[in-house]
Amino acid sequence: MTSINTHEIDIVKAKTSKIDSVDFENLTFGNVFTDHMLVCDYKDGAWEKPIIKPYEHFMIDPSAKVFHYGQAIFEGMKAYKDENDEVWLFRPDQNMERFNKSAVRMAMPEVPEHIFMDGLKTIVDLERNWVKKGIGNTLYLRPFMIAVGSGVIAQPSTQYRFMIILSPAKSYYQGEVKVIIAEHYSRAANGGIGAAKAAGNYSAQFYPQKLAQEKGFQQIIWTDDATHTKLEEAGTMNVFFKINDTLYTAPTSERILDGVTRKSIIDLAKSEGIKIEVRSVLVDELVAAAKDGSLKEIFGAGTAAVVSPIVGFQYKEHYYELPKIENSTALQLKDKLTKIQYKLADDKFGWTVKV
Amino acid sequence: MTSINTHEIDIVKAKTSKIDSVDFENLTFGNVFTDHMLVCDYKDGAWEKPIIKPYEHFMIDPSAKVFHYGQAIFEGMKAYKDENDEVWLFRPDQNMERFNKSAVRMAMPEVPEHIFMDGLKTIVDLERNWVKKGIGNTLYLRPFMIAVGSGVIAQPSTQYRFMIILSPAKSYYQGEVKVIIAEHYSRAANGGIGAAKAAGNYSAQFYPQKLAQEKGFQQIIWTDDATHTKLEEAGTMNVFFKINDTLYTAPTSERILDGVTRKSIIDLAKSEGIKIEVRSVLVDELVAAAKDGSLKEIFGAGTAAVVSPIVGFQYKEHYYELPKIENSTALQLKDKLTKIQYKLADDKFGWTVKV
Ligand SMILES: Cc1ncc(COP(=O)(O)O)c(C=O)c1O
Ligand SMILES: Cc1ncc(COP(=O)(O)O)c(C=O)c1O
Numbered sequence: 010m011t012s013i014n015t016h017e018i019d020i021v022k023a024k025t026s027k028i029d030s031v032d033f034e035n036l037t038f039g040n041v042f043t044d045h046m047l048v049c050d051y052k053d054g055a056w057e058k059p060i061i062k063p064y065e066h067f068m069i070d071p072s073a074k075v076f077h078y079g080q081a082i083f084e085g086m087k088a089y090k091d092e093n094d095e096v097w098l099f100r101p102d103q104n105m106e107r108f109n110k111s112a113v114r115m116a117m118p119e120v121p122e123h124i125f126m127d128g129l130k131t132i133v134d135l136e137r138n139w140v141k142k143g144i145g146n147t148l149y150l151r152p153f154m155i156a157v158g159s160g161v162i163a164q165p166s167t168q169y170r171f172m173i174i175l176s177p178a179k180s181y182y183q184g185e186v187k188v189i190i191a192e193h194y195s196r197a198a199n200g201g202i203g204a205a206k207a208a209g210n211y212s213a214q215f216y217p218q219k220l221a222q223e224k225g226f227q228q229i230i231w232t233d234d235a236t237h238t239k240l241e242e243a244g245t246m247n248v249f250f251k252i253n254d255t256l257y258t259a260p261t262s263e264r265i266l267d268g269v270t271r272k273s274i275i276d277l278a279k280s281e282g283i284k285i286e287v288r289s290v291l292v293d294e295l296v297a298a299a300k301d302g303s304l305k306e307i308f309g310a311g312t313a314a315v316v317s318p319i320v321g322f323q324y325k326e327h328y329y330e331l332p333k334i335e336n337s338t339a340l341q342l343k344d345k346l347t348k349i350q351y352k353l354a355d356d357k358f359g360w361t362v363k364v
Numbered sequence: 365m366t367s368i369n370t371h372e373i374d375i376v377k378a379k380t381s382k383i384d385s386v387d388f389e390n391l392t393f394g395n396v397f398t399d400h401m402l403v404c405d406y407k408d409g410a411w412e413k414p415i416i417k418p419y420e421h422f423m424i425d426p427s428a429k430v431f432h433y434g435q436a437i438f439e440g441m442k443a444y445k446d447e448n449d450e451v452w453l454f455r456p457d458q459n460m461e462r463f464n465k466s467a468v469r470m471a472m473p474e475v476p477e478h479i480f481m482d483g484l485k486t487i488v489d490l491e492r493n494w495v496k497k498g499i500g501n502t503l504y505l506r507p508f509m510i511a512v513g514s515g516v517i518a519q520p521s522t523q524y525r526f527m528i529i530l531s532p533a534k535s536y537y538q539g540e541v542k543v544i545i546a547e548h549y550s551r552a553a554n555g556g557i558g559a560a561k562a563a564g565n566y567s568a569q570f571y572p573q574k575l576a577q578e579k580g581f582q583q584i585i586w587t588d589d590a591t592h593t594k595l596e597e598a599g600t601m602n603v604f605f606k607i608n609d610t611l612y613t614a615p616t617s618e619r620i621l622d623g624v625t626r627k628s629i630i631d632l633a634k635s636e637g638i639k640i641e642v643r644s645v646l647v648d649e650l651v652a653a654a655k656d657g658s659l660k661e662i663f664g665a666g667t668a669a670v671v672s673p674i675v676g677f678q679y680k681e682h683y684y685e686l687p688k689i690e691n692s693t694a695l696q697l698k699d700k701l702t703k704i705q706y707k708l709a710d711d712k713f714g715w716t717v718k719v
Contacts, residue, residue: 039427039516046426066423071401071529072394076510079434079563080570085516116570151516155431156567161394161440161506161531163600165570174426176516191555198553198589200546202568208434209564212511213557215435215471215520234553235590245518 601664
């Protein structure tokens with residue numbers, strides 16, 4: 010990928026802003042969008058010039074491949090505002106890289122840096138009023154690509170649309186998070202697309218998620234589909250387990266998304282002197298640790314949810330409640346991470362990128 | 365589901381037909397669409413009145429859930445014209461049932477019979493000029509449903525659009541079909557969505573399919589993702605193996621689509637006195653049968669491809685060529701099936717439905 014900054018982006022500004030109609034204190038996640046969106050089309054083997062224009066509906070063919078064959082990928086990232094009104098991205102290079110890995114796996118064209126990264130910075134800059142100060146306030150950034158080429162034959166499209174839309178957000182999960190461990194359903198196959206941020210991975214979870222929610226659980230912790238013995242990840246979060254004084258999280262694989270929050274948590278834990286091991290945790294091991302009291306914490310980690318402590322888990326009709334911990338590792342790590350993101354602590358890792 | 369025929373369908377006819385511009389002798393699959401489409405929206409927990417109107421692009425929100433989470437399902441069926449210019453569907457009840465099973469698995473609303481079936485018959489009737497006489501000529505019917513509700517949060521949509529679009533078609537695969545047996549990639553997980561006709565299942569196969577095509581193979585025969593030892597199905601076809609004088613095909617499961625052609629072939633074989641067993645065939649068994657000459661045939665079966673004889677398969681860098689057989693079981697069964705579909709033979713199963 011080349012980063013030629015002479016590439017231009019056309020900008021057509023919205024005549025009026027809807028920002029004053031938005032209640033930033035009472036946002037539901039992913040519901041309100043900013044005034045503009047970025048659009049860039051891929052045709053005849055090449056990306057066209059990106060355009061930033063007013064957020065609006067667009068026209069599409071009923072036979073577009075995205076509708077029939079699910080050729081669609083996305084990323085989820087956030088912009089943060091610091092005390093001096095500067096706007097920051099968090100490890101956007103990681104999202105771009107993962108986006109293009111997803112693209113390859115879904116037989117879609119990669120999006121070059123001058124479109125993904127320059128496009129992202131340009132639109133976030135234009136919408137900087139939508140990034141509110143104060144911890145927990147963010148602008149959620151959603152780059153995505155869909156197959157817009159026509160034709161109901163199960164083959165990759167030749168035409169694609171890359172877009173970026175932006176949504177002001179507070180953090181994702183509110184309240185207590187109870188999880189259930191998957192015994193039957195699965196989110197990913199060996200040799201499948203679980204490691205890609207492909208649209209189809211998410212709708213595949215909706216039905217089991219609904220069943221879980223009906224039982225009173227907010228999330229499912231997925232297990233490997235072949236044996237249901239290894240703990241993998243949650244719907245939109247990687248998962249960490251603290252047993253005795255050590256944190257564990259599953260290694261990434263073809264079945265698990267390589268989360269940016271996960272890898273940042275691993276680095277932060279190491280630099281804080283917290284013991285951490287990247288290895289599969291077995292369901293049996295978790296149950297045994299819950300029974301003998303060595304299981305101290307479970308938490309999810311992801312861009313939307315940041316760090317989300319889990320209060321208990323259900324497995325085979327039995328609910329295991331976790332101990333209430335004063336100064337949990339989860340909240341310690343969340344605090345460290347958040348302070349870097351909002352520029353309240355030294356960013357010794359070089360993770361933050363100014364817009 | 366209720367079948368109340370007092371439900372109406374609004375019809376807005378196209379001012380002109382594009383039928384005269386279509387070269388029916390040189391169709392590429394799924395490329396040309398008829399003059400009309402059926403559209404029916406689901407909002408506030410209910411289906412609205414369906415409308416048949418000119419085929420056209422439509423407006424959609426960039427944050428529509430189908431783009432981000434792949435909530436989309438479809439069916440593939442065909443209409444056939446007999447010698448007396450009557451138009452027939454083949455087992456449409458099976459497709460409707462499967463469509464609604466897919467809907468449940470993808471946390472989408474079921475489409476009632478008066479919309480799916482009456483809608484289908486009404487639009488096929490309107491487009492009956494597009495169904496050409498002669499074996500191999502069909503009108504391919506594509507009912508599908510997409511999540512059109514807005515919002516980038518990974519939860520089921522509350523708004524959906526059901527559509528039917530129609531495309532005149534000759535049969536799908538032309539030329540020799542060589543297949544490769546999956547050793548690494550997979551199409552479905554245990555507890556996943558492989559048995560649903562969900563959009564995401566298809567794009568997941570595009571990349572491995574591309575790799576296969578680059579090696580000179582038209583199709584992949586998928587194996588179970590956990591062990592890659594059991595033969596399952598191909599991209600859009602179920603698969604049959606003839607070893608000695610017996611046909612084998614894998615049992616349907618959570619990982620395998622319950623194909624209408626497959627079940628029809630099973631019934632036809634039985635009624636023809638052809639030995640058939642529904643059980644998993646192991647890759648090792650296939651290789652051994654190829655080596656000792658007991659492997660007589662492999663063929664795919666699906667609506668688009670009808671019955672598609674396979675000339676050879678690749679496994680672990682070795683290519684196994686199949687014997688050339690004069691009056692193959694594949695072509696015998698294809699002939700029986702086709703004759704029923706085109707009303708050239710008695711339909712003792714009651715599979716055909718007049719439009
Ligand atoms: C399946 C899945 N796992 C994990 C994550 C967490 O990844 P990240 O920390 O990069 O947001 C996400 C969300 O992006 C996800 O969709
Ligand atoms: C994955 C898959 N398997 C098998 C089939 C064959 O099913 P049918 O005979 O109902 O067309 C199809 C096509 O519909 C399919 O998509």
